[in-house]
Amino acid sequence: MQSLGPALYVFSHVLMAFSVAFGVPMAWAWFHDDLTHELQWAACAGLTLASGAVLWLITRSRRRELMPRDGFLLVNLVWLVLPAYSAVPLMLMVPGITWHHAYFEAMSALTATGATALSGLERLPVSINIWRCFLQYVGGLGVMLLVVAVLPMLGLGGMQLYKAETPGPMKDARLTPRIAETARGLWGVYFGFSVLCLLAYRWAGMGWADAFMHMCSTMGLAGFSSYDASIGHFQSAAVEWVAVVFMALAGISFLRYFMVLRGMTLRPLWNDHEIRTYAIVLAASIALVTLMLLAEGVYADGPTAVRQAAFHVLSLATTTGYATTDYMQWPVFIPVFLLFLGTFVSCAGSTGGGIKMVRMVLLVKQARRELVRIIHPHVVNPVTLGGQAVPAQVMAAVLGFMLFYGAATMGLTFLLLLSGLDLVTAFSAVVATVNNIGPGLGEVGPAGNYGGLSPFQLWVLSFAMLLGRLELLSVLVLFTRAFWRR
Secondary structure (H helix, E strand, O other), X not given: OOOOHHHHHHHHHHHHHHHHHHHHHHHHHHHOOOHHHHHHHHHHHHHHHHHHHHHHHHHHHHOOOOOHHHHHHHHHHHHHHHHHHXXXXXXXXXXXXXXXXXXXXXXXXXXXXXXXXXXXXXXXXXXXXXXXXXXXXXXXXXXHHHHHHHHHHHOOOXXXXXXXXXXXXXXXXXXXXXXXXXXXXXXXXXXXHHHHHHHHHHHOOOOHHHHHHHHHHHHOOOOOOOOOOHHHXXXXXXXXXXXXXXXXXXXXXXXXXXXXXHHOOOHHHHOOHHHHHHHHHHHHHHHHHHHHHHHOOOOOOHHHHHHHHHHHHHHHHOOOOOOOOOHHHOOOHHHHHHHHHOOOOOOOOOOOOOOOHHHHHHHHHHHHHHXXXXXXXXXXXXXXXOOXXXXXXXXXXXXXHHHHHHHHHHHHHHHHHHOOOOHHHHHHHHHHHHOOOOOOOHHHOOOOOHHHOOHHHHHHHHHHHHHHHOOOHHHXXXXXXXXXXX
């Protein structure tokens, strides 16, 4: 308790605050006179609030400023425990669901992965689908950014949490003098885009409930839908283009949008090397997939091929995971290529998963630097980004991250292979969950889901989603002896 107390104290406030989230589906049930489900949502909210209150009573004497170790403990507590509370309404309202599937679904939602273990989504209570999608909205930018925003009210600093939670290799840059102000600014930008996305989906023909749910999963780059056919259910080019636009916007760092609004200039976007590379890779990928679809005769007309290519490139590259068709039926190069894009295209500071574009840019620059050094061993040729030399410790962190990323991907794949899963499904499922993409290949492709996997396989992939959401090192550091040494 001496070491866990401060983290548990703050977590008690997180738990009590999280109980408010149950009010969103509860309001829907109340609006539609669904008394049974309304009472169940109220019970879930009460359970979460009571748990947080009891934990606060136990740990209030442990209140102190958080140290870096406390920050890592806290973010892991949040992402391990909140899915358990989020899974309770699924257990109550989804017929025949097991705890393994419920926890997997909740973890997938809060980590904005979008890998579903449920089928027959149209037959579920609407409040359950709203809950699944709303969890992705909250998890998209990070539950912990909410915590950072309210920590000053508790008399505690939030920089340690910001470092543990914020995606990307350069986490020390503050955009405002107070980190809580930055967090509130990011949520303000996120909310503003969300309103525009909601209205755009409504304009494209969705009902308000569908527009809200798909706004949540689009802005969270998560990909849950209220239909088994995903976006393909609507059979609407307008809906697909709305999704394309907002997936592309959400794949860019919200930090940059905040700087644009604060300075009233687009220069932070135009001058950002990562964003320029992001746009180039997406444009080139759409062109390549379009040409392949036309050359292989999958689509006969250019506009349809362009729309399908743009939609699925954006969906997979930004780790959203929507689909309008079973792209596993396309030439085999395309689904594998789309899964590959999902591992790195999203920008750091966006709601997407993967290793992030900035890391890929730095790795390519480092590789090119080593090639030059082979020919000119004594040349001074530092890795630069945005015209400035990248510090050696940042490059070391990127290389260390990639080492753990490769080891985790292979290790988890071998675990699934040992459990009896076939190679394509095992490897693609790990890639899809570690990178928070959602759909993989084989059994877990766009025409299937994760519901047929065994409990052991679901728990392995739940851990993979946790690793991906917290960018591996924030989780793996807990398994080191040095972390627990006094």
